[in-house]
Amino acid sequence: MTPKTATPKTAVVTGAARGIGLATAGLLAGMGWRVAMVDRDADVLELAAQGVPDAVPIVCDVSDEDSVASMAYRVTRDFGGLDALVNNAGVADFAPIAETTFARWRQVMATNLDGVFLVSQALTPELAIRRGAIVNIASISGLRASTLRVAYGTSKAAVVQLTLQQAVELGELGIRANCVAPGPVRTKLAMAVHSPEIIAAYHDAIPLNRYGSEQEIAEAICFLCSDKAGYITGQVLAADGGFQATGIGLPALRG
Numbered sequence: 001m002t003p004k005t006a007t008p009k010t011a012v013v014t015g016a017a018r019g020i021g022l023a024t025a026g027l028l029a030g031m032g033w034r035v036a037m038v039d040r041d042a043d044v045l046e047l048a049a050q051g052v053p054d055a056v057p058i059v060c061d062v063s064d065e066d067s068v069a070s071m072a073y074r075v076t077r078d079f080g081g082l083d084a085l086v087n088n089a090g091v092a093d094f095a096p097i098a099e100t101t102f103a104r105w106r107q108v109m110a111t112n113l114d115g116v117f118l119v120s121q122a123l124t125p126e127l128a129i130r131r132g133a134i135v136n137i138a139s140i141s142g143l144r145a146s147t148l149r150v151a152y153g154t155s156k157a158a159v160v161q162l163t164l165q166q167a168v169e170l171g172e173l174g175i176r177a178n179c180v181a182p183g184p185v186r187t188k189l190a191m192a193v194h195s196p197e198i199i200a201a202y203h204d205a206i207p208l209n210r211y212g213s214e215q216e217i218a219e220a221i222c223f224l225c226s227d228k229a230g231y232i233t234g235q236v237l238a239a240d241g242g243f244q245a246t247g248i249g250l251p252a253l254r255g
């Protein structure tokens, strides 16, 4: 008699064409999961998906309601239940308040906040089938304020609160919702806004004295997706080298 093969676990990872999302898709695939890799950058996504076993690339702009509806239709048709949704797609735009036009503000909110709301709402029925998990990617910028991040930081703080709302309401469906707040990682997103001065300042302020890697953030995400985190919901896990723990981080007080 041939042994019965278990149905693979399934996940949707947004912003999966590169950076933290790609590392997360790769790690989940390595755990034997089937991953729908969602991104709006079609060319980069196609190439990235070729390196992730059994992945299903889906081109989608998470800030666009119709695009999200088509993506959710495909996931529903092809997957039949979802064990995890990782809302990772994000954009960064640093500017002083006075220079943050409403258009720039909206652009950040559209992906970082609206995207998390739209994708989670569209895939909740699929998650409910398997009592799955939502992992939203916020940022240390959503936990601590800084200059230049009025839009980015506010969008990420809102993602933290959205996670709590989801945990409380969707818990009744057996769906867990948690948040990972990464510290700095040398991805395309970060390198576009981190000057050499910002990089040096981060090293000073972070107890572990370095940037994190995509893999390190992905490990935290995958833990929260997995059954190992079965009783954890409504939490924010800062994967940040200790940045969130530092209070009075004055360089003059350091050795």
Ligand SMILES: NC(=O)c1ccc[n+]([C@@H]2O[C@H](COP(=O)([O-])OP(=O)(O)OC[C@H]3O[C@@H](n4cnc5c(N)ncnc54)[C@H](O)[C@@H]3O)[C@@H](O)[C@H]2O)c1
Pocket: 014, 015, 016, 017, 018, 019, 020, 021, 038, 039, 040, 041, 060, 061, 062, 063, 088, 089, 090, 091, 092, 111, 115, 137, 138, 139, 140, 181, 182, 183, 184, 185, 186, 187, 188, 189, 190
């Ligand atoms: N890199 C860091 O230092 C850092 C720190 C804290 C939080 N984060 C967060 O981690 C997440 C991933 O960031 P990253 O550093 O890997 O960035 P990245 O720029 O390397 O990757 C982001 C991916 O999201 C995709 N994307 C952007 N807008 C989209 C949209 N509207 N629809 C679909 N796809 C979209 C991009 O095409 C890209 O592939 C983001 O939410 C970011 O805010 C990053």
